[in-house]
Amino acid sequence: MRITDLLIKETMIMDLKAATKEAAIDELIASLSAHGRINDPILFKEMILKREAEASTGIGGGIAMPHAKTNAVNQATVVFAKSAAGVDYDTLDGEPATLFFMIAVPEGAGNVHLKTLASLSKLLIDSDFMTQLQAAKTPEEVVALFDDRQQEKDEQSRNAQDTGREAGSKPSSGNRTPAAAPSEDFVVAVTACPTGIAHTYMAEDALKKKAAELGVQIRVETNGSDGAKNVLTADEIRRAKGVIIAADKQVEMSRFDGKPLLQRPVSDGIRKTQELIEKAARGDAPVYHSTGAKAEPNAAGEGKTKVGSKIYKDLMNGISHMLPFVVGGGILIAISFLFEQMGGADNPIYKLLMTIGGDGAFHFLIPILAGFIAMSIGDRPALMPGMVGGLMAVNSNSGFLGGLAAGFLAGYIVVGLRKVFAGLPKTLEGLKPILLYPVAGLLVTGVIMYYIFDPVFGTINDWVVTGLNNLGTGNAVLLGVVLGGMMSIDMGGPFNKAAYAFAIGVFTSSGNTNGMMMAAVMAGGMVPPLAIAMATTLFKRKFTEEERKSGITNYVLGLSFITEGAIPFAAADPLRVLTSCIVGSAVAGGLTQLWHINIPAPHGGIFVAALANHAMLFILAVLIGAVLSGLILGVWKKALEPKKNPSL
Numbered sequence: 280m281r282i283t284d285l286l287i288k289e290t291m292i293m294d295l296k297a298a299t300k301e302a303a304i305d306e307l308i309a310s311l312s313a314h315g316r317i318n319d320p321i322l323f324k325e326m327i328l329k330r331e332a333e334a335s336t337g338i339g340g341g342i343a344m345p346h347a348k349t350n351a352v353n354q355a356t357v358v359f360a361k362s363a364a365g366v367d368y369d370t371l372d373g374e375p376a377t378l379f380f381m382i383a384v385p386e387g388a389g390n391v392h393l394k395t396l397a398s399l400s401k402l403l404i405d406s407d408f409m410t411q412l413q414a415a416k417t418p419e420e421v422v423a424l425f426d427d428r429q430q431e432k433d434e435q436s437r438n439a440q441d442t443g444r445e446a447g448s449k450p451s452s453g454n455r456t457p458a459a460a461p462s463e464d465f466v467v468a469v470t471a472c473p474t475g476i477a478h479t480y481m482a483e484d485a486l487k488k489k490a491a492e493l494g495v496q497i498r499v500e501t502n503g504s505d506g507a508k509n510v511l512t513a514d515e516i517r518r519a520k521g522v523i524i525a526a527d528k529q530v531e532m533s534r535f536d537g538k539p540l541l542q543r544p545v546s547d548g549i550r551k552t553q554e555l556i557e558k559a560a561r562g563d564a565p566v567y568h569s570t571g572a573k574a575e576p577n578a579a580g581e582g583k584t585k586v587g588s589k590i591y592k593d594l595m596n597g598i599s600h601m602l603p604f605v606v607g608g609g610i611l612i613a614i615s616f617l618f619e620q621m622g623g624a625d626n627p628i629y630k631l632l633m634t635i636g637g638d639g640a641f642h643f644l645i646p647i648l649a650g651f652i653a654m655s656i657g658d659r660p661a662l663m664p665g666m667v668g669g670l671m672a673v674n675s676n677s678g679f680l681g682g683l684a685a686g687f688l689a690g691y692i693v694v695g696l697r698k699v700f701a702g703l704p705k706t707l708e709g710l711k712p713i714l715l716y717p718v719a720g721l722l723v724t725g726v727i728m729y730y731i732f733d734p735v736f737g738t739i740n741d742w743v744v745t746g747l748n749n750l751g752t753g754n755a756v757l758l759g760v761v762l763g764g765m766m767s768i769d770m771g772g773p774f775n776k777a778a779y780a781f782a783i784g785v786f787t788s789s790g791n792t793n794g795m796m797m798a799a800v801m802a803g804g805m806v807p808p809l810a811i812a813m814a815t816t817l818f819k820r821k822f823t824e825e826e827r828k829s830g831i832t833n834y835v836l837g838l839s840f841i842t843e844g845a846i847p848f849a850a851a852d853p854l855r856v857l858t859s860c861i862v863g864s865a866v867a868g869g870l871t872q873l874w875h876i877n878i879p880a881p882h883g884g885i886f887v888a889a890l891a892n893h894a895m896l897f898i899l900a901v902l903i904g905a906v907l908s909g910l911i912l913g914v915w916k917k918a919l920e921p922k923k924n925p926s927l
Contacts (some may be wrong), residue, residue, distance in 0.1 A: 283425050285382075288418035290314050292360035295379065300337075300368045301851055304328070305347060307358050307381040317383060319351035321825040325383075325832075326351065332846045337370030338478060339546070341402055344396060346382035355384045357395060359421055361413060372546075378403075379414055396480075399452035403481070405488075426509070431628055459759040464495045467511050467519040468557040471502035471688055472545045482548030483527045495560050502530050521559030522567070523548070532567070532658070536708065539564035543911035553598040568701050596684055598780055601644055606882045608640025613880035613890045644924035645669045645682035655826055655837065656690025657697075664724040665689035673729045677736035679784030684732050689724045696720060755795070755872040762796060763803030763868015763904070769844050770807060770849060786881055794877035797899060801840055802871050803804035803864035803871035805884055806904040809837030810863050811856070812918070813909030821916045836907065840884030855915050863908025870900035 290310045297303035297517055304327055312320045326347035330336065337343040343366075358381040365375025382395050403407060408428055468486050472478035473494025476641065483499045490497035498515050501508045502574045513534070516522070522540040523550025524530060539562040541555055616630035622629065645670035651667025668685030672678060696719055700711055765778035782796040815822045822830065826848070836844030849856040872897045880887040891897045 281426075281429055282357065282395070282402070283422055285355055285395060286359055286422055286425060286481040287316070287356055288422060290316065290356060290358045291418040291421060292358070292379075293416065295360045295362040295366070297362070297366055298364070300331075300366065303366045303368065303379060304331075304345070304381075305359075305360075307345070307360060307379060310358055310360075311356060311381070311383055312485075315458060316354055316356040317352050317669065318495040320831045322832075323347060323349060323351040323383065324825065324830050328851070329846060331369075335369045337368035337376050338481070339372035339374065339376060340371050340403075340549075341377040341409065343368045343370065343376040343378070344379070344382060346384070346396065347385060349383045350386045352383045352385045352727030355395075355784050356495045357382050357399075359418075361415075378409065381479055385506030411753055415724075447639045448503065450652075464560045465515075465519055466490070466495060466497050466521050466523060466556060467515055468497060468499045468501060468523035468548070469511070469526060469530050470499060470545060470548050471528050471530055478527075478545045478908075482545050484554065485549045485552045486523065490556050493553065493556055493557055494558075497556070502526065519559075520562045522563055523555050523559050525549075525555070529655075529658075537705075538567055540567040540635065549790075562653070565663070569612035569677055593652050593655040593687070594780075596655035597648040597650075600651040601648040601783075604640045604644045604647055605786075606716070608636040608644065609786070609879075610883055611636030612641065613878075613883075616890060625846065642673070645673050645679060648679075649682045649686035650664065652683070652686025653689035653693070656687065657720075660696075660712060660720060661693035662689045663717060664692065664720040664913075666900065667721055668724045668728050668732075671725065671733060672736065675728075675733035675737050676740060677733045678740040680740055681728075681732060682906035684736055685724070685728055688727060688732065689720065691721050692727075693720050696723075696897065722766065737841035741742075754870045756876075758796075759799040759872030760865045760869035762799045763806075763871075764861045764865035766800055766803035766842065766868070767807050767857065770846055772859075775804070775842070783881060794891075795875070796870040797881055798876040798878040798891065799883065801878060801882075802867040802897065802901045803903060804842045805837050805840050805868050805901050806908055807842050807849075807856075807860040807863040808833035809838070809901070810860055810912060811845050811848050812837060813905055814913040817909065818913035818916065821913060821918050823919065838885040840882060852916070855912055859908045859911035862911060863904035864906075865905075867900045867904025869902060871897065874900065875899065 285545055292306065292310055295303060295306060297306045304324065308317070308324055308327070309322050311323070313315045317323050326349045327345050330347060331345065331892045336345045358379070360379040360381075362375075362377050362379070363375050364377075368376035370376055374754040380399055382399075384395070384442045402425070405428070408424070411424050412421065415424060450715030466859075468483075470479050470482035470486070472482075479501050483501050486497060486499055497510060498519075499509065500511045511534070516534055516538065521533050522538045524535075524540060524542040525545045526542075539559070541564045543551070543555065558578040602704045611632045613635065618626045618629040618632065620811065624630075647665040649669025649672065650662050653661035653668075665686050669687050672681030672685050675681065677684075693716060696716055700715055703711075710827055762778045762782065765774045768774040778800050785796040786794065812833035815827045815833075818828055829848075833844040836842075845856065845860065849860075876897045877892045878887060879899065881889055885898070888894050890899050
């Protein structure tokens, strides 16, 4: 695929006027809309901002590549724009963005947006090409520059294939590049970024380019969002003098056991290529010994992360894998209660749904949580001990807290075992993943859980449940206020997840309060999108036409307990939107506890409200919170001046 097939000259903006990130996005979307490339500017902007909320597409080096794949797009298009003054775009390197590539792809277009991002990233790594783009005066010049550069890339690819055939390699297929010819200076590398798009391929191209300059043979595997490409072979890893891991996410590490290995952020694969390649070619790197694990930080501090960030990442790995079991099993359990009320405990549908949801999905909930926390810490060898530790927590009634403890315990036990077994003879290396780690990891985790953690956390769990059962109305309301408010603080971030995780922990414990905390967090999470919808309906003159149309969709999102519908508005006006939503969510959460509302389902919003013991009161609590937030936002927000009301 050629970039010039998507670069439409009519949509290009050769002198971007915007000074802020949102203004730049609006200006680019306006060009798409004016030339009929999109059919719903509001939805398209919402999807663009949703992607920006995950991580900025300002990838650094003066480049921003906002992108969205949605039904709002008529034809796949790349809008090129350049800014002479630069735009504060929240770029990853903190520098202003001067070159913009907004990628719009229809929903049914496969992985066109991924291929486009990859192709652009590989071209834009060249600083000379960047300079030429900045100097271009007309759309025709931009297209010509891309055509010329693409032709150079194609010639380089053909030459590489010819070299591979001359060296006796087999013809390549698919996306795999020819195997590197034997060389005294031969290194291998893996590049990966959290989103698996731009930085992954920019690092790949930068490493290849610098290796060619230094006369070093290199093979680079990319771990992108569409999976690993150009996967390194066992023979290539064996021959390599060193390994470079330029990645901001976990990659498969066990294959590099015994090799000198540098583990760095993906940005170093772009900015510090010479240092990495020279060190790897000399074998000047710590030898990686841990089978099946992530690389350990070296003395220079490579690979180190903040303790808080590491704990949060490990916890979220467990929770994200657990949530499908929570939602699927929890809703089936909740529905089963309706049939129990109609036919009693002998109702066959009640028994069926309870068996699937309760004895089935919910039985795995805590083991899955513990197992994937452990896996995040100690990689695959820690998965089994973590899951067994989580199952022991279920059986001993130490519950959610015991499962959390089991996950972290198993993960760090396996990390410790790697150090204990590091000095074993090479002939025993093969026994580590199939015998030593599973047996020793399970034994140590099980013993500690059985004699220490299960009794301790079982007691704590009983105390928590008893305390919740005996909460006075005042304390219960205060807890509901806190949990409800936390759901709006960051709308899906650490505070939101912490509140939801606490409610899930109570939900999976015994006691008749297990649905009360869930009522608080569900009400709190429903308020933000509903408040946005109400504000855009009641205070129309304070919102653009596009925002008013987008606000309508938030009625559905809010009723469905999908808090993320408010994110585009929060990103555009964080002070007013977040503050007003926190107030309403806190009130809604507190009211659920004041009225002793119990919801026996972990998700579903209005669609599971009928399962509540006080369904109408739950709806009233949500409505009061949403109206309060909507009024605060509407009154607080300033009316738009005509010239500030952008038309997309």
